Amino acid sequence: MLQSKILTLLAEHDQALTITAIMEKLRFSPDHLPLLHKALLYLVENGTLEKKGSRFGLPAQPAALSATLDLNAKGFGFALIEGEDTGGRDVFIPPHQLNGASHGDHILVMITGTSRNRREGRVVRIVSRAVTRLCGLFTATAKGGHVLPDDNRLPYTLLIRAGDDRGAADGVAVLAEITDYGSERQGPSGRVVEILGDPRSVAVQLRMAIFQSGLRDRFPAEVEAEAAGLTAVTTCSGDRVDLRHLPHVTIDGETAKDFDDAICVEKTTEGFTLHVSIADVAHYVRPGSPIDREAYLRGTSVYLPDTVLPMLPERLSNDLCSLVAHQDRPAFTATLTFDHQGRRISQHYRKSMIRSRQRFTYTTVYQLLNRIAPEMQAPHADLLAMLDQARQLTALLKKQRMARGSLEFNIPEPQVTLENDHVASISLAERNEAHMLVEDCMLAANEAVAETLAKAQQTVLFRIHEYPDPTKLEAFTDTVRALGLIIPEAEVNPAWFARVIRQAHNAPAEYIVNTLLLRTMQQARYSPENVGHFGLAASFYLHFTSPIRRYPDLIAHRVLHALLTGQSNEIHDLPCPEEDKDPVRAGLHLSQCERKAIDAERNAHARMAALFLLDRIGDHFTAIISGVTSSGLYIALDGNFISGSIPLNSMTDDYYLFDARRHRLIGEHSNTVYQLGNRVIVRLDHVDLAGKRLIFSLTSGEQTDEGD
Known part of the structure; x- marks a missing residue:
């Protein structure tokens, strides 16, 4: 766009330029003079440029801000300002102000104004490109071919010239390298560096999801070497207390391998005592070590179907730190006492040595609590009383949380089952009483540690959740x-x-x-400033109970231990790698790591859904209308909540009017209404594997009785 070219040129020069100089630097011919003159006058009239005599220049304004571009598939973007934690209010960049920038690029941004309480800006310079390689589907042509990027935030195709395709066949998934970013008139070009394989393969799709999200899927050699050289802690030396006599148990999913929390509940004359023992990751992972630096860069473990990208090497996550049953393990134990109403009356913390009595699954604990499988009672008779006491306590804890207004979302998560490189099923993950029992214990420990550190005025990362927009x-x-x-x-x-x-x-x-x-x-995030957690209705909250898979928990362990041993004093930096000790910067980085992990998990599930339904085109399903727009309906299938869309142009039985206020479409002639929350019968018409989109149509305009 001419205006963007002019603004970029002037942004790169310290002084104003004449129209002749602008023409020369843009390499325009005299034929372009009228168009250039018109564009300059427009920019002057709207205040974007200033005219000083015969020269044009940018008005005096603050320096451009360094940012990262988060580009949306619809063409606009958001600039994430470096070192700024806005809680979701990043700078909006309209499509015509992107100046050729692409998703993830490091850019310089000028603020141009404010709209709807959000700053708007324009890209004045691309500092560095984020995407140098991309995954996509290869289309062969007589002169080479092109790659359609797998990421719909990259609005171009990559030209592959003859000889640069590595012999890729038409339709295969490839990894390509960008060698020339092109211009406004000509798109980028590059070369194929690896042939990934059949895009209908689960393994290929998961690899593409990992690559698209920029996740770290391999540990550096020095990290693996450090992990291999670590020595297991087997004795109670120093300030470590022996708690192996307590009947701790771990309760996790069937496929879990990293057990980072164990619980034990005792009934007392005062009420209850809850021991929450967490893997002592901080003993093994020292600030600034190669393992610590890699863990900080990852920020969190990422869980994809049948695949885990752990924050820590397997030697730690599944071995040394994992609270494996019947083995001595170092832990950090929070001992909390509660009265008969479930109100916390004291808290005590100590490094410990524990021995988990049993590796329980949620299903087993649910069956034991409800005496569903009699044959399971005898093998676990010594732990039944402890589990019953845990059930009594957590019922009281939940009652206390509900009384203060804590929110209980009920959104089942999809569970993907894979068999022999294909998606066998997608169902809703079961959530039972045992899940909630563990969650209430972890919430209690997280709140207690947060309150302790806040009242001691310690620098730590709180988990904050602000008032809704x-x-x-x-x-x-x-x-x-x-x-x-x-x-x-x-x-x-x-x-x-x-x-x-x-x-x-x-x-x-x-x-x-x-x-x-x-x-x-608003999105929950990490911040050194404690403003409370709106969703939990909690004045104090942080993450403490999962240091194997979340770096903020590891920070909390280090800070709490420093407080208990009198080492904290006036420390205002975080116990992180040297260059990232600033609490605000660390909170921003770790919040972004979490969002990247969530996006990757959603991306992988969308891919699995497309593969699952790829061979079911023409099948009918019942669904709920989850969104209504002027362009059609969005639906979620019953039984698995797989999402799809129904384009308005496929609803040819009538002319439908969009009622935005009531979130519905109304047939002009038939008066048929399709409203948010209605149940409908749909047919699968198209699976866009590259775009991870499912297109449906309504079946004869039918709605189920439940939606009428």
Whole structure:
């Protein structure tokens, strides 16, 4: 775009330029003079440029801000300003202000104004390119071919000239390298560096998901070497207390291999004592070591179908640090006492040595608590009383949380089952009483540690969750009313949201209400400033209970240990790698690592859904309408919540009008209504594997009885 070229040119020069100089530097011919003159006058009139005599230049303004570009598939982007934690209010970059920048690029941004309480800006310079390699599908041509990027945030195809295709066959997935980023008139070009294989393969799709998300899937040699040289802790020396007499147990999923938390509950005359013992990762991972630097860069473990990208090497995550049953393991134990109402009355922390009595699964604990499988009672008779006491305590803890307004989202997660490199099924993961029992124990420990460190004025990363955005809150309220729910006439606080959730419980639109509420909320993040956790209605909260898979938990362990041993004093830096000790910067980095992991997991599930339905085109499904727009409907399939869309142009039985306020489409002639939350019968028409999109159509306009 001419205006962008002019602005970029002037941004790169310290002084204003004449129109002749601008023409020369842009290599324009005299024929371009009228068009250039018109563009310059427009930029002067709207205040983007200043005219000083015969020269044109940028107006005096603050220096450009260093940022990373997060590009949306729709063409616009957001600039994530370096060192700035905005809680989701990044700088909006319209498509015409991108200046050729692409997703992930390091850019310089000028703020141009504000719209809807969000700053807007333009890219003035691309400092460095983020995407130098990309995955995609190769299309062969007589002169070579081209690669359609697997990431729809990259709005171009990559030209591959003859001889640079490594013999790739038409339609295969490849890894390509960009050798020339091209220009506005000509797209980028490159070469194929690796042939990945059949895009219908699960293994190929998961590898593409990992590459697209920029995840680290291999540990450097020096990290593996350091991990291999570590020595297991087997004795209680120094300040480590022997707690092997306590009947600790771990409770995890069937496929879990890294056990980082164990619990034990005792009933007392005062009420209950809860021991939450967490793997002592901090003993093995020293600040600034190669393992620590790699763990900080990763920030979190990432869980994909049948694949885990761990934060720590396997020697640590599945061996030395894992609280394996019947083996002595070093831990950091939080001992919390509660009265008969479930109110915490004291807390005590210590390094410990524990021995887990049993590696339980959620299913087994649920069966034991409810005496479902009699044959399982005898082998675990010595632990039944402890589990029953844990059930009693966590029921009280939950009651206390609910009373203060803590939110309980009910959004089942899809569970992918793989067999022989194909997707065998996608179902909803079971969530039972045992899951909630463990969660309540972990929440109690996290809150206690957060309160202890906050009151001791220690520098740590809190897990904060701020008040919802007012604009999103207003939209949520309108939507809930459209679904027929009654909005509480009270102050909007966590308890207000909890009442809405309870009202939707077991209703047809429960999934929609919970999903919309989650979107209304601000993203939880890590910050050295404790502002509380809105969703939990907690004044103090941080992450302490999963240091094997989350770096902020490791920070909390180090800070708490320094406090207990009198080493903290006036420390204002975090116990992180040397260059990232600044608390604000570390909080921003680790929040971004978490979002990258979440995006990668969603990306992988979308790929698995496309593969799962690839051979089911023409099949019919029941679904719930999860979104209504002027361009059509969005739906989620019953039984697995696989998402898809119904384009408006496929609804040819009538002319449909969009009612934005009530979130519905209305047939102009038939008066047929398709509203958010309605259940419909749909047919799968198209699977876009490259775009990870599923296209459906309505079956004869039918709706199920439940949605009428």
